[in-house]
Amino acid sequence: MSDTTKPTTKPTTSSTANDPTARAARQVAATTDAIDRSVEALAAEVTDAGLDRHGAIVNHLKGHYGVTHGNANAVAHAIRRQLAGGAPSEAELLGHQYRGDRAVLRPVLDAVLAAATTLGDDVDVVVQKTGVSLRRSRQFALVQVPSARRVALGLNLGRVGDLDAHASARRLTPTSGMCSHRVDLTAADVADGRLDDEVVELLALAAAHAS
Numbered sequence: 315m316s317d318t319t320k321p322t323t324k325p326t327t328s329s330t331a332n333d334p335t336a337r338a339a340r341q342v343a344a345t346t347d348a349i350d351r352s353v354e355a356l357a358a359e360v361t362d363a364g365l366d367r368h369g370a371i372v373n374h375l376k377g378h379y380g381v382t383h384g385n386a387n388a389v390a391h392a393i394r395r396q397l398a399g400g401a402p403s404e405a406e407l408l409g410h411q412y413r414g415d416r417a418v419l420r421p422v423l424d425a426v427l428a429a430a431t432t433l434g435d436d437v438d439v440v441v442q443k444t445g446v447s448l449r450r451s452r453q454f455a456l457v458q459v460p461s462a463r464r465v466a467l468g469l470n471l472g473r474v475g476d477l478d479a480h481a482s483a484r485r486l487t488p489t490s491g492m493c494s495h496r497v498d499l500t501a502a503d504v505a506d507g508r509l510d511d512e513v514v515e516l517l518a519l520a521a522a523h524a525s
Contacts, residue, residue, distance in 0.1 A: 317322030344394045345385040357396040404441040415462040422465045422499050425509040426457050433521045448511055454524035455517060456493055469516055473523040482512035
């Protein structure tokens, strides 16, 4: 997931039970262990059988191995990823996010990740298809690059009381969805690889209430 150097972070596989990517991986691992067939072997098997549609692969797994529909569906997704060349790496995902004219904003992401990983050994950095999630027991921030002009730092600050007491709150824009607030960042928010102090304060507030 990247195009240049990988960010200096902790391993990006989340250890939290609520991480959907990790949960799906555990489901696939448990199912393939139970039927004693690897995803690679199953991919070869469905190829030999001439199965390329998702539903057909699900039905094959259910019929031949007696797995539940949910488990068959999860394994079928893993098989199709394997047949497509495997899941994209973190470097590839980040490279796609910060491609073209958005590449100039990659140092902003790197500065956010560097700041986040100083907030505690329990901070997980999870690179996703459209952004980078920062988590403790729950997600507290989401870094996305919606355009070549800005990086959007989503923050979960709903549990923080009296936000207005913090001068840095003036930078916040209330949002809906996975994050309660957003801070728009540009290259001006990074100096010598360090994130602006006000943004670091907001990031720390969100992290402190995600434990």
